[in-house]
Amino acid sequence: MNIVRNAPSAQELSDMYQRAGWIESPDTQQMERSVVAPSEWFVARDTDGSVMGIGRVITDYVRYAFIVDVITKSEYQKRGIASQIMDEITAFCRELSLDSVNLWPSEGKVGFYEKLGFYPLPASQPHMKLK
Template identity: 35%
Template sequence: MINIKTVSTMDKQDVLTLYNANGWIAYTQNPQALMTAIAHSVNLAAFDGEKLVGLLRYVTDEVSIAFIQDILILPEYQRQGIGRQLMMTAMKRLKNIGQVHLLTENEPKTVGFYTAVGFRNAADANLVTFTMENRY
């Protein structure tokens, strides 16, 4: 059974395994920066027993805005509803926040997931998104 928990710290090797398994090597090239980012985020972690199998990480001011930064599931646990469970848990916690945003790749599978859980393209809300990447 998968358990979702709010955690402030996680085992660094478990985190690196999760990010590497998803090909997110930009994060794992600087493990200390990743662990600092996690320490400064709200983290919803999915566990199968003691094994970290998924993570949703967001930042928020608790009033006007929240930004979902990462959502990852170990590949062997994908397509089992864990990502949806993490997202629904986050959405319940963020229901009174004025705006919830995320930035993701424009891939059909990814777009399909986020629209299925209630997000919409910013352009469809007459909004535009700007970004500046300063990789660490």
């Protein structure tokens, strides 16, 4: 397994979102725009080139980073792939000496990210989304 720093293809990203159950039928043109948008990709590929897991960082390279799209295909889960992707992502963020590296765990994933060095913010500082 190799973690490569190129974006997945639009089809690969679409497949990962569907597998994660995040988007039922991703729009092809939107997926194409998404993979060329400025962001740092970390893609775990098997020796045959197929995607095993992904992770993405959106950052201003100075102060903030937002970690999104952390997904491992179900058949490769529990083998440490997302942890390796996250280790590379945190090393990348530490190298930039960013002030604020953020993510929003899916339900049940707080413990997973705590093991990787993240801590939950108090209820007084919740993650907020635009309605």
